[in-house]
Amino acid sequence: MDAAIVILDHLDNIREISRWDLWKRPEPVPAPDLPFVLEESSTKGMQMVARRSIQQGELIALERPLVVSRTDIAIAEDQSTTGVFYRAALSGLSAEKRRTFLSLCNSFGSEEERLVGILNTNCCTIPLAPSPSGIPTAYSGLFPTLCRANHDCAPNANFFFNPQSFTGQFHAVRPIAKGEEITVLYSELAASRQERRAELLQHYKFVCECKTCSLPPALAELSDTRRRAIGDLIPLMHQGTYADDMTIAHLDELLDWATIEGLYALYAELLVYGYGLAIKLDLHVQAQKWSRMAAAAFKILDGADSPRLN
Structure with missing residues (x-):
């Protein structure tokens, strides 16, 4: 059976995660009347745009990640830089989800292998439960729709990972007008323009x-x-x-x-x-x-x- 989510972690952690009760509950689905559309931009690639006015605090979008990766997982260099490890891991996804993954931007071009570049471009930090040893671990998640939102140093939306439903969510931090681009944060806000850039x-x-x-x-x-x-x-x-x-x-x-x-x-x-x-x-x-x-x-x-x- 095709996997819904690929988790890159140590085997003991994957087994523990697979036993979580949340997988027994129905997967949360977004409202049918989505308040945004994805459009091509002349300068930014894809962008997320409000298709109607959005109220402050409103849930804009939610979805489960396609890939979750432990950030400190050890991968042999020849398997990482060539993408062999990631191709093997992603082979468990359905053909449609693999196409979705491959459609995402690789900002690094030829500097990095394509799959590695896509992950490094589109993943964001998410909080996950500690490992079975009780040691907190850092994870990142790739959300195929949410990652289409572009950066702004004064964003109008906030990314929140809800561990109860295992979903990434965007909430509007201020009213967003119809036709306005929906933006989130990629970099440290409390820094100078030169440092942010x-x-x-x-x-x-x-x-x-x-x-x-x-x-x-x-x-x-x-x-x-x-x-x-x-x-x-x-x-x-x-x-x-x-x-x-x-x-x-x-x-x-x-x-x-x-x-x-x-x-x-x-x-x-x-x-x-x-x-x-x-x-x-x-x-x-x-x-x-x-x-x-x-x-x-x-x-x-x-x-x-x-x-x-x-």
């Missing part, structure tokens, strides 16, 4: 010309200043620590800048960080306010199934 060129082989990257010099410098200020806070956010001079007023300013820059995911994370700061400062009314705002923001980003709502 360098990362995108290295990993995806294109120079970003989004609205933010196309700002005139003075406005681009102002945008970079805002993004760097938010980026400087990210290590503290991950550690859950607060500088001695961190104030509610400064958090408010960063929240305003995240809104101006269209950094909705970081806006939500700043609210959580601000909640912790308000608790530390015994400002419980402010903490409750930011807690409610964070819950609303994560519901927009991920939908009602967001694990960050618990």
Whole structure:
């Protein structure tokens, strides 16, 4: 029988994943009236475009991955660079799904073997359960429809992987007009234009010309200043620590800048960080306010199934 999903991992992990209860449930299917269409672009290849107006927080698309790969899996170089390993793995898919896979973009051209290039161009990081040993492992997934969405440094959609249904999902982070391109994030948002462009060129082989990257010099410098200020806070956010001079007023300013820059995911994370700061400062009314705002923001980003709502 043809496989619905190819999983590249150690055998013990594959056996464990195959026993998950979620495979006994019907596969989630998108609504019949999809709010988007896929179109050819004169400059970007395929693109995802809104076929009607889309409301903030609305589920735009969902699908299960075609390929899931453990990112640190060891593959002999002669089997990886020549594509032998991947051809063998993908042979389990139906002919239609293999054609779908082969229709996807390889941004690396002749630099990489075609199958390797397609995976490296289109896969995105997804959270998966730890290995049977209990050690967390990094995985990537290839979603054949979702990967058609192009990058923007201020995207109008957020990618969320729902482990309950094993689906990748796009949710609108702001209202999207009919005919507007639906975009997501490929690179680090809280970085300067030069840094973002360098990362995108290295990993995806294109120079970003989004609205933010196309700002005139003075406005681009102002945008970079805002993004760097938010980026400087990210290590503290991950550690859950607060500088001695961190104030509610400064958090408010960063929240305003995240809104101006269209950094909705970081806006939500700043609210959580601000909640912790308000608790530390015994400002419980402010903490409750930011807690409610964070819950609303994560519901927009991920939908009602967001694990960050618990």
